Amino acid sequence: MAPLKSLEAQYGILDSNFQSFCASNGIFTVEDFLLHDLSVLAAFAEQEPTSERLKEGITQVLSIIDRQHQPWLNGLQLLEDAQQNKHVLSTGFKGIDKLLEGGLREGQLTELVGPSSSGKTQLCLRVAANVAIQHKGRVIFLDTGNSFSPRRIEHFVRQISGSVFNEKVMSNILCHSTFDIFSMFDVLHQLENSLKSQGHKGDCKARTLIVDSISSLITPILGGSGPQGHALMTSAGFLLKKLAHELNIAVLVTNHMVAGEGGNLKPALGESWKSIPHVRLLLSRDQGNKTCSISILKHPSLASGEVARFVIDD
Amino acid sequence: MTMEVRGWIDGDESGREMLSRLLTERPYLHIPPFQKFPLRVGNVVELVGPSPCAKTHILMQAAIDCILPKHYGGLGHLVLFIDLDCRFDILRLSQMLRNRIFQANKNQSNDEELFVECMRRFLYIRCYDTLEFLATLKTLHYQLQKERQAQGIGVNFLMIDSIGAFHWVDRASTSLHLGVDNRKGLSLQNVSVTVVQEIKKLVLVHPMLVIAAKATILGNRYAANEVKWNLKRPFSPDSAASSVTNKVHQLMYREYMPSIWQSFVTLRILIQASDDHISTENNHNKSVYLSEWLMPPLSFGDSFIVKDAGVFCVS
Numbered sequence: 001m002a003p004l005k006s007l008e009a010q011y012g013i014l015d016s017n018f019q020s021f022c023a024s025n026g027i028f029t030v031e032d033f034l035l036h037d038l039s040v041l042a043a044f045a046e047q048e049p050t051s052e053r054l055k056e057g058i059t060q061v062l063s064i065i066d067r068q069h070q071p072w073l074n075g076l077q078l079l080e081d082a083q084q085n086k087h088v089l090s091t092g093f094k095g096i097d098k099l100l101e102g103g104l105r106e107g108q109l110t111e112l113v114g115p116s117s118s119g120k121t122q123l124c125l126r127v128a129a130n131v132a133i134q135h136k137g138r139v140i141f142l143d144t145g146n147s148f149s150p151r152r153i154e155h156f157v158r159q160i161s162g163s164v165f166n167e168k169v170m171s172n173i174l175c176h177s178t179f180d181i182f183s184m185f186d187v188l189h190q191l192e193n194s195l196k197s198q199g200h201k202g203d204c205k206a207r208t209l210i211v212d213s214i215s216s217l218i219t220p221i222l223g224g225s226g227p228q229g230h231a232l233m234t235s236a237g238f239l240l241k242k243l244a245h246e247l248n249i250a251v252l253v254t255n256h257m258v259a260g261e262g263g264n265l266k267p268a269l270g271e272s273w274k275s276i277p278h279v280r281l282l283l284s285r286d287q288g289n290k291t292c293s294i295s296i297l298k299h300p301s302l303a304s305g306e307v308a309r310f311v312i313d314d
Numbered sequence: 315m316t317m318e319v320r321g322w323i324d325g326d327e328s329g330r331e332m333l334s335r336l337l338t339e340r341p342y343l344h345i346p347p348f349q350k351f352p353l354r355v356g357n358v359v360e361l362v363g364p365s366p367c368a369k370t371h372i373l374m375q376a377a378i379d380c381i382l383p384k385h386y387g388g389l390g391h392l393v394l395f396i397d398l399d400c401r402f403d404i405l406r407l408s409q410m411l412r413n414r415i416f417q418a419n420k421n422q423s424n425d426e427e428l429f430v431e432c433m434r435r436f437l438y439i440r441c442y443d444t445l446e447f448l449a450t451l452k453t454l455h456y457q458l459q460k461e462r463q464a465q466g467i468g469v470n471f472l473m474i475d476s477i478g479a480f481h482w483v484d485r486a487s488t489s490l491h492l493g494v495d496n497r498k499g500l501s502l503q504n505v506s507v508t509v510v511q512e513i514k515k516l517v518l519v520h521p522m523l524v525i526a527a528k529a530t531i532l533g534n535r536y537a538a539n540e541v542k543w544n545l546k547r548p549f550s551p552d553s554a555a556s557s558v559t560n561k562v563h564q565l566m567y568r569e570y571m572p573s574i575w576q577s578f579v580t581l582r583i584l585i586q587a588s589d590d591h592i593s594t595e596n597n598h599n600k601s602v603y604l605s606e607w608l609m610p611p612l613s614f615g616d617s618f619i620v621k622d623a624g625v626f627c628v629s
Contacts (some may be wrong), residue, residue: 079403305599
């Protein structure tokens with residue numbers, strides 16, 4: 001946040017006298033103001049010779065602070081935003097769409113949990129192809145393990161659009177290889193800036209962001225006794241939710257599974273991650289055939305435990 | 315001066331005013347897990363539980379009880395909802411509200427008007443980090459004055475979902491030495507002190523009930539209600555039914571909030587999903603949730619399920 005000095009040019013009231021008064025109370029930036037009891041500060045100002053001007057300065061900073069949170073909205077405004085800007089995107093699998101009442105919702109972070117070869121990546125690729133065709137949207141795919149397959153995408157595209165090869169659709173699916181969490185932050189921040197400046201013009205809106213898999217970026221930084229790994233994980237979660245909401249895109253991430261107690265599998269990202277996504281889905285594949293099962297672990301409006309089955313074909 | 319003193323001594327409240335003040339100060343909530351306990355304005359209630367355990371649903375239902383007008387069994391006041399998890403689903407709230415209005419109002423036609431009136435009373439803000447949360451609290455007083463002028467009614471509930479959302483980030487940004495001795499860093503401790511201080515000041519001027527949800531973000535190795543990740547039989551919800559529910563009651567949770575917040579909380583309720591399921595009319599299996607009073611340590615708890623229309627008690 002801004003040092004008070006840098007605000008002087010814009011707000012004359014925050015002059016050098018005000019700055020030195022604040023400095024004597026340990027305040028140098030707007031951020032420092034947030035941690036101070038302003039009524040105590042006003043009482044200190046009272047004892048100064050220029051108390052009126054100092055108090056005016058405090059009010060000025062308060063109005064700057066007032067612009068540093070999101071706007072207050074009432075229920076109607078929220079509902080209007082949800083109905084106009086947050087669409088439901090079909091996944092391309094009838095069973096899953098039925099289970100989720102339409103598919104993935106823009107503005108939400110959806111997580112797929114599943115053991116290795118349960119179909120997580122295939123589902124992601126199929127969703128990418130389907131969103132690019134059915135919803136004419138751009139898809140950003142963050143690939144963390146070289147599992148993105150253009151051939152597979154092409155196959156799905158042909159399958160969905162009736163064996164026509166569609167170059168425009170293919171060019172709307174953008175893949176970034178990211179091998180650590182910091183390069184993911186880079187990509188996401190770039191995305192935020194480019195999408196914000198671009199706005200809604202142009203015929204092709206970004207609709208989906210896929211991170212396959214987010215757990216392989218986060219698990220290496222967890223562990224140890226320090227909180228830094230968890231802090232990065234939480235920040236990544238908030239950034240994804242912010243992008244989903246502010247840019248009206250659906251975010252899909254995958255979480256692999258590792259052996260837990262007693263040889264049972266458990267998700268690689270556990271207790272602290274659980275409260276981050278809007279929707280958690282558990283994927284599993286039947287032994288020996290191509291049928292997959294998907295069930296709801298958590299959903300803001302649907303009961304958990306409901307199951308759908310679907311087939312990923314060759 | 316004398317006039318002021320006289321005005322202060324003179325009775326200035328009729329019986330009706332007093333009754334309405336008392337009723338406002340004791341917002342009675344008819345929903346589990348609050349229904350058997352007399353809440354009052356000024357209480358700070360904490361709902362603790364592992365995600366997902368219907369915490370946000372309980373908040374939504376309490377919010378609906380607050381924004382509905384008095385003749386519909388509500389309190390007719392404003393609700394402030396501070397969303398720190400950034401997961402709030404307005405479609406769900408509006409669905410529950412419509413359900414409630416429909417039930418109360420079967421043969422009347424002013425449903426839509428009432429719906430709009432109630433939705434206007436629900437005030438929502440989303441915070442993506444601690445700084446936004448602090449900026450929100452710092453300027454909340456002005457916001458409340460504005461709303462009170464615009465709508466002519468006060469706020470009854472302040473909801474925070476959930477209070478530990480930025481815990482790890484705050485914990486990681488500890489005491490870098492900032493060069494000056496009396497300069498405060500953005501540490502977990504300083505943030506909690508400021509949050510508690512700001513809410514205390516706010517509640518003095520605008521008396522309200524504070525309800526904060528808190529997810530148990532620290533894993534409990536021996537948690538009885540961990541979802542079973544046993545993939546040999548992944549989709550048989552009733553396979554292990556009721557075998558572990560006895561253990562659930564003894565489950566401890568690990569506290570992680572700084573002591574300044576802990577001592578600010580006046581009532582604490584623990585909520586968990588049990589392994590029990592109940593079939594409802596549409597043949598849907600609904601998970602049963604259990605609530606338990608930790609503070610004060612009351613002997614009675616509630617069991618409840620979440621249906622389309624909201625949270626319901628089961629006996």
